[in-house]
Amino acid sequence: MKIVRNHLYEKQVKMKLLISTLNSKFSHMALGARYIRNYLKPIEQIDIHLKEYTINQQMDWILSDIYKGQYDLILLSVYVWNLEQTLLLIKNLKKSSLT
DSSP states (O other): OEEEEOSSOEEEEOEEEEEEEEESSTTOOOHHHHHHHHHHTTOTTEEEEEEEEETTSOHHHHHHHHHHHOOSEEEEEOOGGGHHHHHHHHHHHHHHHTO
């Protein structure tokens, strides 16, 4: 949990967490991501967001959608069929966070 302070107030801010994956199709659900979300739900200091994409979507669109969320932490569920695309996504996320 982050604490925001200034001379007038002190406020606790929840950590914004994204749990995501790249599915092979929209009809597939990421069970692992849902298990993690349900496990973390009782922790009040975390604002959990679950988003699923497919390996067929444009990488630029996925990246821009993730950037819009301004997440503090991103967890990606990785499977055999999405390993290469997930590694590319991570590389692009890291590259853009440095600029």
